[in-house]
């Protein structure tokens with residue numbers, strides 16, 4: 001029989017939204033525990049648990065909870081739409097409610113559970129100023145001076161969106177890191193390749209800053225929908241077909257709403273040896 005006595009460490013949940021996967025640590029009622037070193041160690045898919053982002057829940061004085069995001073390379077992310085939806089599902093179930101508010105680096109956000117079971121979050125207004133995104137210099141974010149005429153949009157984190165005839169044909173593993181580290185992006189960037197399927201539908205593949213290729217990306221879906229609507233390619237309500245499933249974006253007056261599925265996969269405990277890497 002396994003010696004469970006050695007596994008007395010920190011509890012966590014594994015969740016995903018359309019295959020964008022997360023470790024969730026609930027630090028309400030105690031101090032935050034995540035460090036860059038712990039995020040890197042846990043994010044290792046061979047030696048740790050593995051995730052695209054780690055989300056840590058904290059107590060909040062002004063909303064139902066606060067949420068911090070970490071990438072698997074140990075860096076911080078200012079926004080993560082899918083982890084926000086997953087954690088809101090968790091907190092709504094815990095509180096027996098269908099609506100919650102939270103505070104992220106972006107500010108106060110609101111989320112609701114729809115009749116269809118999907119969880120939607122208002123990700124706020126898109127950031128369109130070069131200095132907010134941020135870009136390294138004062139160029140037009142709608143048409144960056146890069147080959148392929150990409151657009152930059154901030155959703156609390158930076159995104160660089162390319163519209164291409166066929167997203168499937170893009171060598172994402174090569175183009176992603178090249179753009180992520182381009183000097184135009186002082187804080188690096190998430191990278192999107194989108195192709196138009198219909199006026200309300202885009203095929204989208206994403207290279208995430210600090211995490212690499214992911215099966216879906218909520219803030220990337222929002223940023224892509226904003227860029228597509230601004231270029232007149234789509235309306236303001238769009239379905240994004242990602243590798244791991246479909247996300248819906250509705251750019252309303254009060255902000256960019258992101259909807260999609262959420263799933264809880266398992267709960268576990270970190271061993272003391274793993275925690276010692278924090």
Ligand SMILES: N[C@H](CCC[C@H](N)C(=O)O)C(=O)O
Nearest residue numbers: 077080081082157217218219
């Ligand atoms: N998967 C996340 C985005 C993570 C963004 C992160 N890679 C960054 O450094 O900004 C989402 O659903 O929005």
